[in-house]
Amino acid sequence: MSTQDRAVLEAVSSSGESTLDRATAKAKETFDQLLHVTLNIAVTGKTGSGKSSFVNALRGLSDDDEGAAPTGVTETTMKAIMYTHPTMPNVNIWDLPGIGSPNFKANKYLKEVNFKFYDFFLILNSERFMQNDIMLAKEIRKQKKDFYFVRSKIDNDISSEQRKRGFKEQKVLDEIRKDCQENLKEMKYSKVFLISSAEFWKFDFEMLKNTLLEELPAHKQSALIQAWPVCSAACLEKKIKLFKGLSWVVSLISAGVAAVPVPGVSVVCDISIVFLFLARCYFAFGLDDRSLKRLSKKVGIPLQEHRARSKLADAIQKKAITAVKLSSAVVTSAVAKDLLSLFPGVGSVVAAGLSFASTQYILREGVNELAATAREITRIAGLGTMQ
Structure with a gap:
């Protein structure tokens, strides 16, 4: 032969x-x-939680790169904005307006979001998860979509705690995670991912990716693997x-x-x-x-x-x-x-x-x-x- x-x-x-x-x-x-399989990722949560920076991190961009989602100390996302991945044109990351802001009250927000359009939701908060976050998660669950709680800006928490006597990074991380989980008890959901958009290769960024891969339909997994920035x-x-x-x-x-x-x-x-x-x-x-x-x-x-x-x-x-x-x-x-x-x-x-x-x-x-x-x-x- x-x-x-x-x-x-x-x-x-x-x-x-x-x-x-x-x-x-x-x-x-x-x-x-x-x-060609399209993947639509929704990033949402409280205004000021760092959604735009997180969108940029998922796209492998810094906040000051050309084409990056605009960031700032005021509310910068006024409507749902789609950002295409720079090298994976079939992967779209959506920066949604912050829920509970003066411009987007919770009830109005839930009516206007097209839940069925997105493959999954990442709910961000840089502090404790509040009632609006829980309300949003419940609505996503009703729509039979997946959601993941992301506690953002962890680098800021670590930096703040470093000045204290007896500082131990792992202890700080454990305390933040426990506080978030306690806050989400009524959801009967314990998964919380601690993330720093500025230091995306640290903390739970890899764990988040692995969890998404486990729960995504098989035909969507290759799109996520290709698009996810190399963090480890x-x-x-x-x-x-x-x-x-x-x-x-x-x-x-x-x-x-x-x-x-x-x-x-x-x-x-x-x-x-x-x-x-x-x-x-x-x-x-x-x-x-x-x-x-x-x-x-x-x-x-x-x-x-x-x-x-x-x-x-x-x-x-x-x-x-x-x-x-x-x-x-x-x-x-x-x-x-x-x-x-x-x-x-x-x-x-x-x-x-x-x-x-x-x-x-x-x-x-x-x-x-x-x-x-x-x-x-x-x-x-x-x-x-x-x-």
Whole structure:
């Protein structure tokens, strides 16, 4: 049996299906979900709780970045505003007006919010959760939607308590969590996530992500994994696992092998789809300029030079790919040649087309190289040890 045939059979086996046609159909559905399933996240709560900063943190932005949600000491959100994720256009994060403010009384707020539109709600408060928060949570529950209480601005609490004699950070965190849980007893709900938008990699940011993944429908999970900023080594590993597990999908999609009903027939693959998949990895792993600049600023260590050590990551960066929408037209033959030249043994076949086996090789090696680069940057930034 040829290498080509073995590669096709490998992809079919990875799909969990029994035939090539069924595997290809599943690949198309999975690939469509990876790129196009919409996720609408609602961020709401008391005015002044830091909703806009939290929206920015979820989008991997600082408050002063271009396109960031405006923040301030006064009420800045006067209506529901949608912010698209900068590298995941199918993920929308909604900054909702603060409940209970002079402009949005609780009863009016509950009437105007389109609860069914959002996948889940994050209810923020920088102090104790109040009756309006509980009222909102009850209404969300009535609408059979999920909600999560987020106690924000934890960095401010820690900073304030540090000046006191006998300060212990964990003790402060435990006291804040207990106070919130006591306040929410009537909800019979004990999950409270302590978050700092300014230091998103600390406290419960990772725990919040894991909880969301456990409770989201399966077809929505990949969107959240891709969009969530890299806040720890564990977070990065989830992203790597996702993309490694999808190499069979891209192999079948790029080849269009449903048109090849029997083994032994040559399969020519579309390199543009392969390149776009690797570009997705690049952004999801936090290797783009925006993500690295933000992380460098936070940890005080220059990180972009470490990305440059990866020929593949450097090549993707230099092609100035600023979005990862599915559009194979953006990948020119020159870009394809540049990409193929990075993989020994396949660069010379670009004119004749890429074989299925070569495609699998590029996908495997490409994801591994980007993963290794991201792991090294995460280690240098100290995210492996931050909780």
